[in-house]
Amino acid sequence: MTDQTPALELEDLTMHYGPVRAVDGVSFAIRPGQVTALVGESGSGKSTVGRCVVRLVEPTAGTVRIAGTDITHLSRRVLRKHRDDVSIVFQDPAGSLDPRMLVGDVVGEPLRIGARRLPRKERDRRVAEELGRVGLRPAVARRYPHELSGGQRQRVSIARALISSPTLLIADEPTSALDVSVQAAVLNLLADLQRDIGFACLFITHDLSAVEYLADEIAVMYLGQLVEMGSRERIFARPRHPYTQALLAAAPVADPVEQRSRTRVLLGDDLPSALDPPSGCRFRTRCPLAFDRCATEVPPPIPVGDGYAACHLVRPDGTGPDVRVSSGHEVGA
Amino acid sequence: MSTSTAARPEEPAEQVLDVRDLSVTFRTESGTVSAVDHVDLSLARGEIVGVVGESGCGKSVTAMSLGGLLPGSARVTGSARLHGTELVGASEPVLRKVRGRELAYIFQEPMSSLNPVLSVGRQIAEVLQVHEGLSRKQARARAVELLALVGIPSPATRVDTYPHQLSGGMRQRVMIAMAVACGPQVLVADEPTTALDVTVQAGILEVLRDLRDRLGTSILIITHDLGVIADIADRVVVMYAGRVVERAPVHELFARPRHQYTAGLLAASPTPGRHAGTDRLQEIPGLVPVLSTQPDACTFADRCHAADDLCRGSAPPLEPQGGGGTSAAGHVAACWHPSTETRTLAATNQEPAR
Ligand SMILES: Nc1ncnc2c1ncn2[C@@H]1O[C@H](COP(=O)(O)OP(=O)(O)OP(=O)(O)O)[C@@H](O)[C@H]1O
Ligand code: SF4
Ligand code: SF4
Ligand SMILES: [Mg+2]
Secondary structure: OOOOOEEEEEEEEEEEEEEEEEEEEEEEEEEOOEEEEEOOOOOOOOHHHHHHHHOOOOOEEEEEOOOOOOOOOOHHHHHHHHHEEEEOOOOHHHOOOOOOOOHHHHHHHOOOOOOHOHHHHHHHHHHHHHHHOOOOOOOHHOHHHHHHHHHHHHHHHHHHHHOOOOOEEEEOOOOOOOOHHHHHHHHHHHHHHHHOOEEEEEEOOOOOOOOOOOEEEEEEEOEEEEEEEEEHHHHHHHOHHHHHHHHHHOOOOHHHHHHHHHHOOOOOOOOOOOOOOOOOOOOOOOOOOOOOHHOOOOOOOEEEEOOOEOOOOOOOOOOOOOOOOOOOOOOOO | OOOOOOOOOOOOOOEEEEEEEEEEEEEEOOEEEEEEEEEEEEEOOEEEEEEEEEOOHHHHHHHHOOOOOOOOOOOEEEEEEOEEOOOOOOHHHHHHHHHHHHHEEEOOHHHHHHHHOHHHHHHHHHHHHHOOOOOHHHHHEEEEEEHHOOOOOOOHOOOOHHHHHHHHHHHHHHHHHHOOOOOOOOEEEEEOOOOHHHHHHHHHHHHHHHHHHHHOOEEEEEEOOOOHHHHHEEEEEEEEEEEEEEEEEEHHHHHHHOHHHHHHHHHHHHHOOOOOOOOOOOOOOOOOEOOOOOOEEEEEEEEHOOHHHHHHHHHOEEEEEEOOOHHOOEEEOOOOOOOOOOOOOHHHHHOOOO
């Protein structure tokens, strides 16, 4: 597994919508068969990263490599050849499935055109197989998306995404619109499929609790940049960036005893604008530990275990403070 | 007292809201929809009660029916008394007065309830001028105080900003300030943090707790998130397909869920840092049904692993659940074959009453 070409490699990916710096120099790689969770709050730019990878938007700068091929500079025509390598599943299955198409045609569409084109009969067989794999009855193929529940629709999107046997799946908040019981089923399904098929996955989410079952690695994004990266075990056990720590502290746990005894870390509500991000460390306007240098110097990534954290307070040996134990810090309120 | 079935030794201080036998049906093109079925619910002064359940379980319809906020296609029966005033069937002028002063609402999306062309200060001041008869100047000063109360930094400047200039979290704080402007006894918060990021949610929950502590406001908080319930609720009401299926003090509910639906919801909720080693979440198969009539059966039976003919042939009544000692006081569940599971909460020895 070690010296393989990454399934996805981002180098200095930058995406500016006019003056809005949605993504500002993001670099990371996903090995074949690996699941990386990209975690951040609304407006952090995480979905834009996913959109750049499937070229729904043209990045302003930087490179996206899929299985070693730089796709950022490919023409649309050549790109089509590589398109089957990457699939995407969106948050809102209702909005991403064509309401006038039968489920069977939605799922089979990737096999109707392009390199993986199959004749009708063969295609129908593959659709039935794929529906079975995501836990739907073959009869569902003859229904319309609006006749299905949210969880069933999300299964349909997953079946469609996987029918072309992609090497990389982008899942953009695939369970955020679902009830917990249904969310559990969809997360289990994704985890099972990933283990069985072995595709690499970029799992984009605002919900740290949803990634624990799936992710090998976690990348934390704030205002267009990665602030911390590491193995799932390390991020949960020893988060080093104050923002990661705050995110973990803020996600409520379904245990009243534990929840009520936790140190509260309140960040204040005012997320700075991506139009004019703060100087130095972008998190400094909400960081409980910010000090002078944070306004003037951009914190470099400091190696922590197998990853890094970009904070001035992380020491060269990878240790650092934790906002969750120094209570009483409150900023902006 | 909330029900005739619940054995509750110590009466909670003062009942502010008492809902009994509340049922709601809707007339729709495809026939009648039974959304809420004989719901009993009470709220004491200064109490925070959480209502939890999946989408479509009737949480919002229950909440909206209290203030007469349902559309004309809704038929509401039963009783909901707010400090002795009957709300079910009350006239619109009475309800409007109640909504202004005694019963206030906040919703998931504050932007839809705020006027985009008025500064937030003007909007709060208007409420105070209409309902409290304050002068314009007094109202503005009070608006600044209220913004401070809900944790908005530099309230004296923020009072002149417009809703679109504020972040989602700040807007929700403004909504709360407006809702509590006239010192309501009951605040109904329907998914107040669902659209917000977790770091922002934490602040909003803090504001709600603070209001209860400082002003003694009773809060009915509706959420599908058991983490939010664990954080803020004193008591919990679990709804399924329009019915109350379980009701218990918060620690009791999380430690000893009795209804199979509650047990399933708890098992399906991911909790960060708790699941190292396990790689599966528990699922609840199937969906919340949309009912045209209420059957004499447990409506969860189609999804329940413990269902049998009894469950399918007769509706389980809400009955007191023993086994938890004094902490089980007020614990009722409507299940023929209750779960016997005891879940270990973190450091259960901290639990006040075992
Ligand atoms: N105006 C209406 N007309 C007809 N049916 C309605 C109407 N409003 C709600 N319902 C139905 O009543 C039931 C309960 O809905 P309600 O909105 O109370 O659920 P909820 O528990 O608040 O769900 P969510 O978590 O999605 O907010 C649902 O079946 C819903 O479709
Ligand atoms: S660099 Fe400064 S502001 Fe940024 S996270 Fe570290 S301490 Fe906080
Ligand atoms: S009454 Fe029966 S079907 Fe309903 S929850 Fe209990 S065991 Fe399950
Ligand atoms: Mg609702």
